[in-house]
Amino acid sequence: MDNALREAGERRIDWATRAMPVLTAIGARFAADRPLEGLRIAACLHVTAETAVLMGALRAGGAEIALAASNPLSTQDDVAEALGEYGIAVHARAGVDRDTYYRHIHRALDIAPEIVLDDGCDLVNILHTERTELLDGVAGGCEETTTGIIRLRQMAAEKALRFPMVAVNDTRTKRMFDNRYGTGQSTLDGIMRATNTLLAGKTVVVAGFGYCGRGVAERARGLGARVVVTEIDPVKALDASLQGYEVRPMAGAAPVGDVFVTVTGNRDVIRGEHLAAMKDGAILANAGHFDVEIDVRALEELAQAVHHGVRPNTDEYVLADGRRLLLLAEGRLVNLTAAEGHPAAVMDMSFSAQALAVAWLARERPRLEAGVYDVPEEVDVEVARLKLAATGIEVDELTGEQERYLHSWRAGS
Structure with a gap:
């Protein structure tokens, strides 16, 4: 282990954590409730400090995790080194060639995952083309990019997708905060x-x-x-x-x-x-x-x-x-x-939705069929509420009369 590199990664992760109060709170909740106890998760994501905070939250929830990079040029080697302290198997290194990139994804899949997290659909694609022996054990997964969702919806249309995938990219908070501002x-x-x-x-x-x-x-x-x-x-x-x-x-x-x-x-x-x-x-x-x-x-x-x-x-x-x-x-x-990706405050919301979607999948997997699913509205709203609370912003609440008006077709002008 390179201690200097690990320490640099830990400092980078600590800095990101300061701007990610929602995911930190979810991680604390996961540590108490252990909703992912014993689940094996294979992830193909950008290996950055913000991703490390997500991995920490999932690990706190009881998951066993193997992580590969979703882009060979985006890996932060110091973060990859530090993630070993979380007990996470990391298969990523900055600047690797295409063959090594795919070899790393295969190594992450060697965990025989029950849940997958993807960023671009490469991991899901390999599961369906080269590692088909693992498909029966996969209960579901999450996809975080527009590109990945395009590929998944085409797979579903062709009835090729073998398990449920949650379109984390398509939440209102993700599209607004991550895609637009990030x-x-x-x-x-x-x-x-x-x-x-x-x-x-x-x-x-x-x-x-x-x-x-x-x-x-x-x-x-x-x-x-x-x-x-x-x-x-x-x-x-x-x-x-x-x-x-x-x-x-x-x-x-x-x-x-x-x-x-x-x-x-x-x-x-x-x-x-x-x-x-x-x-x-x-x-x-x-x-x-x-x-x-x-x-x-x-x-x-x-x-x-x-x-x-x-x-x-x-x-x-x-x-x-x-x-x-x-x-x-x-x-x-x-x-x-050429830069460091989205600011940590942006990824706080995206990865919070990701973490809650994983917990939802773990709970609902026996009732889900293969296909692409939207993130449940309550998850999206919870992420927004937690973010508002963390920033000290208050919003109005509907009165009883307003609730009744919205749910009645008889009320007129």
């Missing part, structure tokens, strides 16, 4: 750390106007950027337009953008024809879960030279005519590679 701030944090660019006066092209894209657009505009949105959904495109953003197809945005951020959950959002039209010095960043939104292979084919590491997490691709395109974080999640 992604918005942390994505721009990553871009600015990697490039030291001034966003004021720049044209920032945001591909995708879901909750995450909306957050990126809002934060970029707040820093003085002109924001152009690209979309495939007419309703979201209309929403962006009515909020004052210029809406263009990517072909029209490519020549005018200074900074490009993909936030769609789909592949090849920025393709070769778009890259060929971009101006000198254009910055390419991805905030979607997988590294497929920017066609990096097309960028490599266009480039006459590649200068890796012109700044930390920044590679320069020189085109035939001398134009330079700057790719951040190898096209992977820029907020977790």
Whole structure:
């Protein structure tokens, strides 16, 4: 064990814990009630200080846990080292290659899990394709990303999904707090750390106007950027337009953008024809879960030279005519590679919903069939109430008369 690395990880985890009062309170409750006693949990998540607080809460509830990374560039090695003190088996290391990344997921699955936690659906995918001998023992799991939910719903539609999965990503608190405010701030944090660019006066092209894209657009505009949105959904495109953003197809945005951020959950959002039209010095960043939104292979084919590491997490691709395109974080999640991901206060709510969803799964698993489930409304509301209480904010309560009015169809004007 590397004691210096472990101590650095413990300090990082302690710092995150200060901003995570809701999850800390849930962990204390779990320690008293032990709702996860004896459960084996395999998790594929970003190995960060905030994740460590979640792992501690689940461990306090009685679970046995094996953790793999959901992105090889987001692992904080000091946190991974410190997690051993929680009695958690960690299979993750920063910067590993693709084969090692998948080998780590297989090692986490060797625990023969009863509950799985996934961030992007890679672990669930491997269970259904390569580790099918473990499927009968899995009672259910949770998925935390938009990308993962897309994959899970397709599996369910094809009747391929073999156990219940809870769409933690789709709670009201997660979409509002994590996707919008967390992604918005942390994505721009990553871009600015990697490039030291001034966003004021720049044209920032945001591909995708879901909750995450909306957050990126809002934060970029707040820093003085002109924001152009690209979309495939007419309703979201209309929403962006009515909020004052210029809406263009990517072909029209490519020549005018200074900074490009993909936030769609789909592949090849920025393709070769778009890259060929971009101006000198254009910055390419991805905030979607997988590294497929920017066609990096097309960028490599266009480039006459590649200068890796012109700044930390920044590679320069020189085109035939001398134009330079700057790719951040190898096209992977820029907020977790070039920065530290969402602030701990954001992950406090997301991981609190995750922890309560695990407890709900453990309790309800005998009654659940295979499929994708929403987080129960009472869990979402409890997380919001706990967060408000932790920040000293009070809200109104319905009077008896108001309750009766809301539940009566006979009352008129």
